[in-house]
Amino acid sequence: MSSSVIDFVATEQRFGAHNYEPIGVVLSRGEGVWVWDTEGNRYLDCLSAYSAVSQGHCHPKILAAMIEQAHRLTLTSRAFHNDQLAPFYEEIAALTGSHKVLPMNSGAEAVESAIKSVRKWGYEVKGVPDGQAEIIVCANNFHGRTLGIVGFSTDPDTRTHFGPFAPGFRVIPFGDAAALEAAITPNTVAFLVEPIQGEAGVILPPAGYFTEVRELCTANNVMLVLDEIQTGLGRTGKLLAEQHEGIEADVTLLGKALSGGFYPVSAVLSNNDVLGTLRPGQHGSTFGGNPLACAVARAALRVLTEEGMIENAARQGARFLEGLKDIRANTIREVRGRGLMLAVELHPEAGRARRYCEALQGMGILAKDTHAQTIRIAPPLVITSDQVDWALERLASTLTQDFS
Known part of the structure; x- marks a missing residue:
């Protein structure tokens, strides 16, 4: 590393909490699939900020929407209406077939919001006794890093010395429909699961798994909550990963690519039954649904579909x-x-795997490596055939x- 790169890294180490272990590069610019470091070296980005920049770095149409809205109005809080929220609702609902939308900021906030919402549905609609709602999750899951979420993680690094944790979660193996059936009780309100386990190393379930999952959830009046924060919005070659098996979730969680990497935007998409239980004052976010976020998200969704990504x-x-x-x-x-x-x-x-990433x-x-032995590869969705071949030569x- 050059002296300037060493200076940047040393300053981070001196002042920042050591909760990440980045690859030794300091980036300063991005465009499309490419990023450049402070020394002018160019790299093909095969991480896409964990799918947050699926539309490519600094997409000009999303940038233009952000600048235009930033000149007009950035934040009102939900104490008042704004002229970007309703169009955002309408457009994302039409695109995904959703009936209700709850806007938040980060993916973890969307997960926490879904947990609150399905519990409330369980008590007020399904009739689960108060305080006894159960949510089934999968081993090796990754749904975020809030205290509520890490409580049902099976990764020791995310859990150790962060307890005590909230009860109400049951862990089963991923990809095992029989295990799900055995875990369901009258108090089960939801099954929260990733269509593909990303942080675990891009683990795909067996074919037909989600068809069985959908049938089990329907038969037992359990809400199927799909965390599509990484898999959604085109990453797997479909708008939503659920479409590979032709199913529909009761609750879908989106984030990351929802803003094309410009701004934290997430959303809980659901039906009237689940999100219809929320009343004024019971859940909210100062920044959730702000006009800048909505304008950016609307542009991010437009380019995703209009440009064939x-x-x-x-x-x-x-x-x-x-x-x-x-x-x-x-x-x-x-x-x-x-x-x-x-x-x-x-x-x-x-x-x-880190040595190979270096x-x-x-x-x-x-x-980027994950779980010691796995290299994740997830370039922006604008990558071309020539760029894929270029990357394959170097990977080989x-x-x-x-x-x-």
Whole structure:
């Protein structure tokens, strides 16, 4: 690293909480699939801020919408109406087929809001005795880092020394419909699950799993809550990952790409039964649904659909996945993914995935390791065939090395 990069990193270390371990690059500019560091080196972004910049860095139409709205009105709080919230509701509901929308800021806030809402539905509509509502979740889940959420995580790093935790959650294996059926009780109000487990290493469920899940939830009057904060809005080659099995969730959680990386925006999408239980004063957010956020989200949704990004994710994702599977390297244990949500899992004896990510940085690619042995690959949805092939050449060169 150059002296200037070392200075940036050292200052972060001196003043910042050490709750991240970034790759050793200091970025200063981005455009489309590319980012540049402070030294002028260019990299293909294969993380997309965990899918938050699915539309590409600094998309000009989203930028223009943000600037225009910032000149007009940024924040009113929900104490007053604003002229961007209603169009946002109407447009996202039409796009997703939702009946009610609850706007929030971060993905974790959307998850917490969904938990509150399905519990309230359980008590007031389903008739669960007060204080006894149960929500089923999956092992190796990742739904955020609030205290409520980490309480039902199975990752020791997220839980240790943060308790005590709230009760009311039951953990089952991911991808096991029989386990879900066995876990449901009369007090079960919801099943909260990711369509693809992202942080766990891009883990896909077996084919037909969500069809069975939908049937079980319907039969037992349990709300199916799909956390599509990473998988949603085109990442898997469909608008929503649920569409791969032709099902509909009762509650869908969106975030990240909902703003194209410009601003924290999230949303709980649901039916009248669940969100209809909320009354004034029972839940809210000062910034949730603010006019700047709504204008940005409206633009982010427009470019996603009008510019064919979802279809491109399906095409380029298939190309990328096939290319990764064609790499003949003793280091690779498994390649998996759907759309442009991909992962390469390494054999333990190949060494830690971070070393390969650091080597990829030297080749002009930024990717991120997860759970020691897995490299996540999730470029912006605007990536081209030539850029996929360019990345595959460098990935093949790096993955055939042995850093054990």
